[in-house]
Amino acid sequence: MTDTQFIPNPAPQPTNYLDEQFWENCANKILSFQCCHDCETWRHIPRFMCANCGSPNWGWRESHGRGTVYTWTVCHMPMSPHFEKDFPYAVLVVDMEEGVRITAGLRELDYRELKVGLPVEVIFEPLEGGGYLPFFRPRKEA
Amino acid sequence: MSDNSLDFRDKAAIVGIGETDYTRGALRPSSEMILESTRIAIADAGLKNTDIDGIILPPVMITAEEIAANLGIEDLRYSASINMGGASPVTALQTAALAISAGIANNIVVTVGWNGSSALRPKPNAKFPEVISIPALERTLQNYYFPYGSASPVQMYAWIAMRHMQTFGVSHEAMGAVALACRRHAQFNDKATTRGQELDMEGYLNSRWISEPFRLFDCCLETDGACTVIVSRADQAKDLRHKPAYIMAAAEGHPYPADDIANRPDMFHIGLSNSAPKAFAMAGLKPTDMDFLQVYDCFTYVVLLQLEAMGFCEQGAVGEFVKDGTLEIDGKFPMNTHGGLHSQAHVWGLNHVVEATRQLRGDGGEVQVKDAELGLVTGWGDFGDGSLVILRN
Numbered sequence: 001m002t003d004t005q006f007i008p009n010p011a012p013q014p015t016n017y018l019d020e021q022f023w024e025n026c027a028n029k030i031l032s033f034q035c036c037h038d039c040e041t042w043r044h045i046p047r048f049m050c051a052n053c054g055s056p057n058w059g060w061r062e063s064h065g066r067g068t069v070y071t072w073t074v075c076h077m078p079m080s081p082h083f084e085k086d087f088p089y090a091v092l093v094v095d096m097e098e099g100v101r102i103t104a105g106l107r108e109l110d111y112r113e114l115k116v117g118l119p120v121e122v123i124f125e126p127l128e129g130g131g132y133l134p135f136f137r138p139r140k141e142a
Numbered sequence: 143m144s145d146n147s148l149d150f151r152d153k154a155a156i157v158g159i160g161e162t163d164y165t166r167g168a169l170r171p172s173s174e175m176i177l178e179s180t181r182i183a184i185a186d187a188g189l190k191n192t193d194i195d196g197i198i199l200p201p202v203m204i205t206a207e208e209i210a211a212n213l214g215i216e217d218l219r220y221s222a223s224i225n226m227g228g229a230s231p232v233t234a235l236q237t238a239a240l241a242i243s244a245g246i247a248n249n250i251v252v253t254v255g256w257n258g259s260s261a262l263r264p265k266p267n268a269k270f271p272e273v274i275s276i277p278a279l280e281r282t283l284q285n286y287y288f289p290y291g292s293a294s295p296v297q298m299y300a301w302i303a304m305r306h307m308q309t310f311g312v313s314h315e316a317m318g319a320v321a322l323a324c325r326r327h328a329q330f331n332d333k334a335t336t337r338g339q340e341l342d343m344e345g346y347l348n349s350r351w352i353s354e355p356f357r358l359f360d361c362c363l364e365t366d367g368a369c370t371v372i373v374s375r376a377d378q379a380k381d382l383r384h385k386p387a388y389i390m391a392a393a394e395g396h397p398y399p400a401d402d403i404a405n406r407p408d409m410f411h412i413g414l415s416n417s418a419p420k421a422f423a424m425a426g427l428k429p430t431d432m433d434f435l436q437v438y439d440c441f442t443y444v445v446l447l448q449l450e451a452m453g454f455c456e457q458g459a460v461g462e463f464v465k466d467g468t469l470e471i472d473g474k475f476p477m478n479t480h481g482g483l484h485s486q487a488h489v490w491g492l493n494h495v496v497e498a499t500r501q502l503r504g505d506g507g508e509v510q511v512k513d514a515e516l517g518l519v520t521g522w523g524d525f526g527d528g529s530l531v532i533l534r535n
Contacts, residue, residue, distance in 0.1 A: 073300035
């Protein structure tokens with residue numbers, strides 16, 4: 001018996017083709033978001049329609065991979081057996097240059113140095129069962 | 143309110159309340175506990191099982207059909223499931239008042255129960271493991287939060303709390319003020335799990351981190367138990383056993399987007415930011431008219447966010463608002479006089495509705511709010527859905 005809220009699988013579990021394509025792009029080390037063909041509004045998490053103009057027409061566009069820290073938490077008590085070896089660990093919400101936000105883990109920085117507005121950039125780390133997961137580290141260049 | 147809205151103000155009232163014992167380690171399924179609290183609530187109201195013609199509940203643990211079959215209700219006229227997590231019970235009061243004011247049902251059971259301690263994060267010897275399905279959020283969780291180890295509400299609400307703290311400089315002591323008020327009140331509640339376990343600010347600040355900015359004593363309890371209230375037609379309520387708690391106003395609200403915390407334009411615009419103005423307008427009242435507050439307290443900071451969203455203070459000023467015992471029984475706005483989810487029990491906040499009803503009956507015991515005539519109950523659930531009910535006696 002499993003409880004989906006508290007015993008997660010660390011690999012993403014796509015339930016529709018939008019999520020599948022997002023993770024396929026990540027598997028090629030490309031961070032991409034949807035962009036509306038009609039009004040050019042970027043969006044994340046993936047959706048079938050543009051909430052700005054209602055259009056169902058969209059495409060994937062590669063992100064520059066740059067953003068700033070919007071908020072975070074530092075987890076000291078793992079809620080999943082998969083993370084017991086790594087805690088404490090930070091989970092960020094990153095404000096991307098494209099205007100969307102993404103949740104991701106922190107790399108190459110002590111979580112005690114986190115600040116709102118800290119410039120970060122994406123890096124990719126392999127998943128155990130194949131594919132890549134985006135993480136963020138302090139930005140190396142302006 | 144728009145001119146064509148159905149006016150359900152004062153058309154329905156809470157007439158019966160029932161609770162099981164609140165434990166950690168129940169030896170029976172949730173469905174059995176739900177039926178026990180329902181039996182108690184129907185008897186408390188002075189009704190018969192067959193007087194019940196409506197059932198509203200979250201879509202977990204038991205169905206309306208199963209409850210009706212156990213109670214012998216041959217003509218169930220109205221049933222609904224509310225899918226707003228911990229905001230479901232307060233939203234259910236809105237739904238109940240609507241069904242009653244529309245003449246669809248007369249006596250409605252609103253119930254919730256679970257093995258939230260022994261089965262949710264299953265303990266090794268759990269006899270009755272259970273699954274909570276959260277369909278509105280599952281896709282977001284499984285694709286975008288879980289892979290980074292953000293697996294539990296404490297970690298996701300922490301994003302909102304951390305941003306708020308960083309933006310406005312709210313102190314950990316402000317969070318502690320919520321914890322201390324709840325814990326103090328729980329010492330007078332005979333169902334409270336933490337009765338006999340007092341807490342002071344030093345003890346609060348020394349508790350271990352769970353998910354920053356949340357410490358252990360920012361987090362609510364995990365409870366096995368069930369709770370039921372009966373909502374009936376106001377014109378019949380006054381002839382029943384207890385002084386009715388009239389539903390003056392109720393509203394539900396959802397943040398935007400409701401299914402992803404990260405991409406909200408304003409992370410502090412929660413469900414209650416939408417529902418509170420509607421409910422206060424319907425009641426013709428303002429926050430400061432309330433004699434007591436029962437605020438959904440899964441985590442201390444969630445209370446602070448809700449106090450701001452309801453307009454008890456300006457955004458960012460909640461640290462000032464809660465200091466010096468504002469939320470305690472001898473303060474200006476006594477809150478969670480039963481101990482709340484934090485210190486009494488986690489029964490999805492329906493225990494807050496039970497406590498509000500008790501206060502309005504004058505049955506609050508040692509934590510009775512003097513001359514209590516008006517009180518509010520909030521619900522918070524899923525990723526920040528928020529509902530509000532305003533009750534009077």
